[in-house]
Amino acid sequence: MATDHAQANAWLRQLLAEHSAESLHARLSADHTPSDRRLPLNPRTLERLVERRWQATGNDSDARAQLLDDKTVADMGAYEANIENFIGTVKLPVGLAGPLRVNGLFAQGDYHVPLATSEAALVASYSRGAQLITAVGGCTAMVIDEGVSRAPGFAFDNLRDAGEFVAWALQSLDALRAAGEATTRHGRLRNLRVTIEGNHVYLNFEFSTGEASGQNMVTIATEAICAYVMANAPVTPRYHFVEANHSGDKKASAQSFIGVRGRKVTAEVHIPGEHVRKALHTTPEAMVDYWRMSAMGGVMSGTIGVHGHYANGLAALYIACGQDAACVAESAVGVTRFEQTDTGLYAAVTLPNLMVGTIGGGTSLPSQNACLRLLGLDGPGSAHALAEVAAALSLAGELSIIGALCSGHFSRAHEVLARVRNNT
Structure with missing residues (x-):
C-alpha cells in the first residue's frame, strides 16, 4: 500500500498550500462536543421513529420528498426485516437486457433481465450480448456445485492441544452436523475442511442452503456448532470466533478455485463467424487475440480470475432482484475463455461463487420481488x-465488451450513451 515519494510530496504540498500545519492538526484532532443530531435508539420501521430520524437530519423537504414518497410510506412495513433506522427508499433506474436465451439444467427459455444501474451504456451492452446469444440458439448453462461456508477459528495453548481438538472434531462430525442442522429447515452440512496454523484451528463448514442465498442461515447454524464445541470438546479452546476470515465471505480469494461459495455455474456458446461480424463488428480471430492479451494482463496485474467485467452485470442484477450486493466482491470471480473454431467463436464463462437466492434476504421487498x-x-x-x-448474463457482457474493444467502439459507446446524453 506504499505511495510513490513524488506523489506523496505533491499531495503534501497541495495540503499545505490550502491549510496551515496547525489547522490540519486541529481538523484531525478528536472533538468531544456532544452531538445534537442523535438518532432515536429504537431502529425499527415505525412512522413516529421515521419522523424523528428526519428531524435529526435537518428535515430537508426536497430530500424527504424523494426518499419518503407516498408509495414508500404505504409499503413501509415491508422493509421492517431488511433495514434499521429506515428513512425511505432510493430509486435506481431499471432497464431490461434481452431477450437472453438460456438452455440450462434449470433455466429454460428467453429472459428479459432487469438490471438496476446508474451507469449509461451498461444495459445496452449486456442487451447486445444477450441478443447475439439468442440469435445463435442460446447458451448452455449448468449449475455444477453449491455450498455456502462459514469458518470459525479456535485458539489453543499449543499445537499439541490443537491437534487433539482436530482429532476429536473429525470423529464428532455427526454430532456437529446435528447441532448445526437443528437450527434450520433447509440447511444441510455437506462438508468440513480443517486448517491448522500453529495453535490456531480453522474449521470450514460448508452447507447447502436450498433456495436461499443462505449467509444468515449458515451463520446461525455455525454458532450452534461452536456452542456444542465449547461444551463438549476434550480440549477447551482459549477463545473462538464464529468467522475467522477463512471462508471467503464478501471478498475475492484464491479459495474460489478450490471449492464453491454459493452456486458454481458454467455457461458456453458457439457463435458462427458471420454473427460475430454482424453483431459485434469484429472477427473471431480479433476477439481471441484480445482475450489472450487480456488474460496475460490480468495475470500480471494479480487479478483473481480472468474476465472483463462480471461485476457490472452482477451488481445491476443483484440490486434489481434483492440479492446481497456486497457479495459481488466474491461473485464476480471467475474465468472467461474464448477459442477460435472452424466455424467461428467458442466462448465460455465459469463463476464459482454466485451468491444468489430466490427466498429470504431482499427478495420479498416490493420492487425486488417485482423484478424476480x-x-x-x-x-x-x-x-x-x-x-x-x-x-x-455474464457471458453476454463478456461478448459485448470484448467485441466493443476489438471493433474500436468501446469509447464511442460510452461517449454516445453517457457523455452526450448528460450534456443534452
Whole structure:
C-alpha cells in the first residue's frame, strides 16, 4: 500500500498550500462536543421513529420528498426485516437486457433481465450480448456445485492441544452436523475442511442452503456448532470466533478455485463467424487475440480470475432482484475463455461463487420481488435457475465488451450513451 515519494510530496504540498500545519492538526484532532443530531435508539420501521430520524437530519423537504414518497410510506412495513433506522427508499433506474436465451439444467427459455444501474451504456451492452446469444440458439448453462461456508477459528495453548481438538472434531462430525442442522429447515452440512496454523484451528463448514442465498442461515447454524464445541470438546479452546476470515465471505480469494461459495455455474456458446461480424463488428480471430492479451494482463496485474467485467452485470442484477450486493466482491470471480473454431467463436464463462437466492434476504421487498417476477424466478424452486441466468448474463457482457474493444467502439459507446446524453 506504499505511495510513490513524488506523489506523496505533491499531495503534501497541495495540503499545505490550502491549510496551515496547525489547522490540519486541529481538523484531525478528536472533538468531544456532544452531538445534537442523535438518532432515536429504537431502529425499527415505525412512522413516529421515521419522523424523528428526519428531524435529526435537518428535515430537508426536497430530500424527504424523494426518499419518503407516498408509495414508500404505504409499503413501509415491508422493509421492517431488511433495514434499521429506515428513512425511505432510493430509486435506481431499471432497464431490461434481452431477450437472453438460456438452455440450462434449470433455466429454460428467453429472459428479459432487469438490471438496476446508474451507469449509461451498461444495459445496452449486456442487451447486445444477450441478443447475439439468442440469435445463435442460446447458451448452455449448468449449475455444477453449491455450498455456502462459514469458518470459525479456535485458539489453543499449543499445537499439541490443537491437534487433539482436530482429532476429536473429525470423529464428532455427526454430532456437529446435528447441532448445526437443528437450527434450520433447509440447511444441510455437506462438508468440513480443517486448517491448522500453529495453535490456531480453522474449521470450514460448508452447507447447502436450498433456495436461499443462505449467509444468515449458515451463520446461525455455525454458532450452534461452536456452542456444542465449547461444551463438549476434550480440549477447551482459549477463545473462538464464529468467522475467522477463512471462508471467503464478501471478498475475492484464491479459495474460489478450490471449492464453491454459493452456486458454481458454467455457461458456453458457439457463435458462427458471420454473427460475430454482424453483431459485434469484429472477427473471431480479433476477439481471441484480445482475450489472450487480456488474460496475460490480468495475470500480471494479480487479478483473481480472468474476465472483463462480471461485476457490472452482477451488481445491476443483484440490486434489481434483492440479492446481497456486497457479495459481488466474491461473485464476480471467475474465468472467461474464448477459442477460435472452424466455424467461428467458442466462448465460455465459469463463476464459482454466485451468491444468489430466490427466498429470504431482499427478495420479498416490493420492487425486488417485482423484478424476480419479471424473470419468472420468484419463490421456491428458482434459485438454481437464477444462478444460470446470472452466468448467461455474464457471458453476454463478456461478448459485448470484448467485441466493443476489438471493433474500436468501446469509447464511442460510452461517449454516445453517457457523455452526450448528460450534456443534452
